[in-house]
Amino acid sequence: MTRKPELPEDALKMVEEIEAAFRPLVKQLEHGAEPAVILSESAVLGE
Amino acid sequence: MTIEEAAAGLRAREWSAHELAQESLRRIREEQPRLNAFITVTEELALERARRADEELARGIERGPLHGIPYAMKDVFDMQGVLTTCGSRIFANRIAENDCGVYEKLSEAGAVPMGKTGLHELAYGITNDNPHFGAVRNPHDVERIAGGSSGGSGTAVASGTVFFALGTDTGGSTRIPAAYCGCVGLKPTAGRISRYGMMPLGFTLDHAGVLTRNPRDAALVLNAIAGFDRRDDSSSRQPVPDYLPANGRAVNGRRVGVPEKFFNERIAPEVERAFADALRRVESLGARIVPVATPDPTEINVVGRLILLAEAAALMRPYLDRRADFGADVLALLDQGRLISATDYIDAQRLRRMYQRRWAEVWGRADVLFTPTTAIEAPRLGQQKVLAGGVEEDVRLASTRLARPFNVLGWPAISIPMPSAGLPAGLQIVGKPFDEAAVLSVAAAIFL
Numbered sequence: 001m002t003r004k005p006e007l008p009e010d011a012l013k014m015v016e017e018i019e020a021a022f023r024p025l026v027k028q029l030e031h032g033a034e035p036a037v038i039l040s041e042s043a044v045l046g047e
Numbered sequence: 048m049t050i051e052e053a054a055a056g057l058r059a060r061e062w063s064a065h066e067l068a069q070e071s072l073r074r075i076r077e078e079q080p081r082l083n084a085f086i087t088v089t090e091e092l093a094l095e096r097a098r099r100a101d102e103e104l105a106r107g108i109e110r111g112p113l114h115g116i117p118y119a120m121k122d123v124f125d126m127q128g129v130l131t132t133c134g135s136r137i138f139a140n141r142i143a144e145n146d147c148g149v150y151e152k153l154s155e156a157g158a159v160p161m162g163k164t165g166l167h168e169l170a171y172g173i174t175n176d177n178p179h180f181g182a183v184r185n186p187h188d189v190e191r192i193a194g195g196s197s198g199g200s201g202t203a204v205a206s207g208t209v210f211f212a213l214g215t216d217t218g219g220s221t222r223i224p225a226a227y228c229g230c231v232g233l234k235p236t237a238g239r240i241s242r243y244g245m246m247p248l249g250f251t252l253d254h255a256g257v258l259t260r261n262p263r264d265a266a267l268v269l270n271a272i273a274g275f276d277r278r279d280d281s282s283s284r285q286p287v288p289d290y291l292p293a294n295g296r297a298v299n300g301r302r303v304g305v306p307e308k309f310f311n312e313r314i315a316p317e318v319e320r321a322f323a324d325a326l327r328r329v330e331s332l333g334a335r336i337v338p339v340a341t342p343d344p345t346e347i348n349v350v351g352r353l354i355l356l357a358e359a360a361a362l363m364r365p366y367l368d369r370r371a372d373f374g375a376d377v378l379a380l381l382d383q384g385r386l387i388s389a390t391d392y393i394d395a396q397r398l399r400r401m402y403q404r405r406w407a408e409v410w411g412r413a414d415v416l417f418t419p420t421t422a423i424e425a426p427r428l429g430q431q432k433v434l435a436g437g438v439e440e441d442v443r444l445a446s447t448r449l450a451r452p453f454n455v456l457g458w459p460a461i462s463i464p465m466p467s468a469g470l471p472a473g474l475q476i477v478g479k480p481f482d483e484a485a486v487l488s489v490a491a492a493i494f495l
Contacts, residue, residue, distance in 0.1 A: 011382035018356070018383075019391065021349045026394045034397035 050210050050264040054112045057104060064104070064115030064159060068097035071117035071161050074208040082184045082193075084202040086122045087130050088162040093117065096159045103157065112267045114157035119203045119212040121196075122163035123170055125244040126150050133246045134166040134196075136179045136372040137363075147244025148276045149213060149255055156271040161209055164199025168377045170215055170248045171359060172196055173223055173446045174428070178374040182428055185228060187470055191425040194227030194446065196220040197256065201228035204258045205471075211268050214256040217249045218355060219420075219450030221256025222462035226473025227425035229464045231490070233257045233265045236481045237457030238283030240269075241276030247362060249355040251281075251396070252454045262463060262490035266290040269483060285481050292488035299333035301489060304413025307338045309345070310449055313436040315423045321465035321472045322419045329417070329493050339412050344452045347402045350395045351455040357392040360384025399455055406456055410479050415489050420462040420473030421446050449475065459483045463490050 048056075056062050075088055100115035125131050125143035132138050146154070153160070165183040167175045175183040175198030183198040185191040186206040193202045197214025201224025204212050214221040216234040225232025233256060240255040247253055255272075259265040269290045276282045305311075305326065314322070330336050360381050366372070367381060409416065422435040422445045435445045453460040458480055462473035474493075478486035 007382045007385065008379070011379055012386065014379070015356075015383045015386040018349065018353055021345075022353055022391060022395070025346055025349065025398055028401065029394065029397055034400040 049261055050112055050116055050259070050267050053116055053210060054114070057115050064097040064100035065094065067115060068093050068117055068159050068161070071209055074206070075161065078186075078206050078208055081189060082186055082202050082206055083181050084164055084183055084199040084206065084208065085119070085162045086132055086134070086165050086180055086199070089126070089129060089160055092129075093159050093161050096157075100157050100159060110155065110157035111271065113153065113271050115159060116211070117159045117161050117209050118153065119161050119164050119200060119209045120150065121166055121170075121200050121212070121214050123166065123215055123246040124150055124163075124213055125246075126160065126163075130163065131246060132180070133170065134168045134177050134180055137366050137369065138246075139179065143244070145244055148241030148279065149272045150244070152272045152274075158271070164197070164203050164212060166199055167196035168374045169359070169363070170196040170217065170220060170246075171377050171380060173219070173443055175199070176428055184428070185425050187229060188425070191427050191470070192227065194224035194425060197232075197258065198224045198228075200258045201225055201230060201232065204228070204260060205230040211257060211259045211264055214258050215245060215248075216254045216256040216454065217252045218351060218454055219447045221254075221258060222420050222450050222460060222473065222475060223446050225258055225462040226420035227471060229471030231259045231262055231265050231464070232462045232473075233259075233269065233483070233487070234453065234460050235269060235273065235483050236283070236459045238281050238285070239273050239459070239481065239483065241272075241274070241279045241282050243276050243278040249358040250362070251358065252351065252355055254454065262461065262487050262494050263291065265461065266292060266487045266491070269487075283481070288484055290484055290487050292484075292491040297488035297492040298329055301334045302337045302412065302414045303329055303334045303489075304337050304339035304409060304416045306341045306416065306418060309341065309343055310418040313422055313438050313440065313445075314419060315435055317424055317467055317469055318419050318422065318472045319436075321467040322474065325465050325474045325493065326417065329489070332492060334489075337413050339409050339416070341409055342402060342405050344448065347399075347406070347452045347455050348448055350398050350402065351451050353387060353391060353395045354399070354455070356380065356384035357387040358384075360387070403456055406452075415485055416477040418449050418475045418477070420450060420475040422449060424470040424472055453477055459486050461486050461490050463494055466495055
């Protein structure tokens with residue numbers, strides 16, 4: 001996590017909660033699987 | 048009155064578009080002090096469009112069933128020369144320079160724009176208790192929330208001020224107000240409706256949505272606004288069928304999948320009863336109820352929330368030094384989003400792809416899915432916690448946890464009212480990608 005000390009403590013706490021819920025899910029990803037390519041056909045074509 | 052009835056009356060000269068617009072304006076004036084559904088009323092424009100519709104209809108120029116029909120748009124859709132505030136102080140004076148894609152299509156269809164509806168600040172929340180424009184209130188009980196973030200659109204439709212309204216849906220924001228206000232809310236498949244000129248919140252989760260009084264009206268509006276738009280990278284080239292359901296036994300023999308777990312847990316008793324009645328009704332009409340196993344939505348909801356936190360924070364980063372211009376709840380979410388790492392965001396998108404495949408296995412056993420739209424009925428304004436099935440829960444999570452998975456998946460989903468003794472409750476019908484026709488035909492068949 002990129003710590004930003006100027007941010008309120010409760011924001012930090014809530015992010016820690018969602019990260020705690022999220023991190024175990026990542027273990028389901030196999031190495032190299034699901035490359036998250038967010039690039040549409042129209043973007044490639046420059047439309 | 049339905050859109051089809053209003054359209055038939057226009058063609059039979061029983062009333063004019065001008066009269067429909069005047070009646071809509073009268074209702075808006077009457078209800079605005081009580082419900083606060085609108086941020087901007089476009090009276091002059093509405094009367095001009097209504098006059099044009101009457102002239103065209105008199106000359107035999109036919110633009111379809113929305114010709115001359117009053118509607119409203121959530122205040123995130125751009126209309127050239129009109130304010131688009133996004134319910135935010137940051138954009139309180141923002142005049143749109145162009146028309147959005149859906150407004151262009153509705154103008155081609157001859158519909159009559161009555162104004163821009165209120166929303167949760169930045170469309171980032173479900174209460175619509177907006178610190179800058181005031182709370183939008185539920186027409187069934189003004190001490191309760193309308194649901195959001197498209198609460199003004201839900202309230203405007205449910206209170207009868209307009210025939211239909213446009214909303215957006217990033218984590219349930221069209222379906223939740225439909226459920227709480229007692230109207231219909233359709234979120235089509237991702238890419239089905241153009242997002243050009245629609246102010247974003249979560250770039251990969253946002254959908255445009257439609258709120259109406261009944262499912263057939265939703266089909267008529269979708270007919271008018273669906274389709275490819277080259278100005279929107281996420282827009283789909285899938286063919287657009289006629290969505291208006293044929294009259295007949297649309298549910299006979301259909302497999303209605305009902306999740307065995309998760310979607311029936313921690314549900315308020317009133318919602319649970321109404322849902323059981325809806326299942327009995329669809330079965331009595333000839334559908335086959337099929338228990339189905341879905342993945343645990345808690346996981347996909349965590350992924351969806353993390354993606355939204357990051358995307359919304361990236362979107363609003365240029366304004367985050369203006370901290371006093373944000374409401375406390377929205378600012379807290381934006382602060383949290385700044386702390387999400389790039390690797391977590393990327394992994395969330397990878398997990399999303401994995402879940403899309405896992406969830407799609409459900410279509411081997413079912414044609415549509417039924418769930419409640421929300422776990423609870425509309426909470427009171429200011430209420431933070433609620434009892435859902437005997438368990439105390441955050442109001443936001445109890446409102447979104449059954450709806451958000453279908454934003455992450457991008458599947459079409461509609462909320463229709465379930466008859467209940469007290470406050471409205473919503474039945475959510477979910478379909479395969481780009482099978483809005485099935486969703487709408489089942490919804491129309493069981494709608495009371």
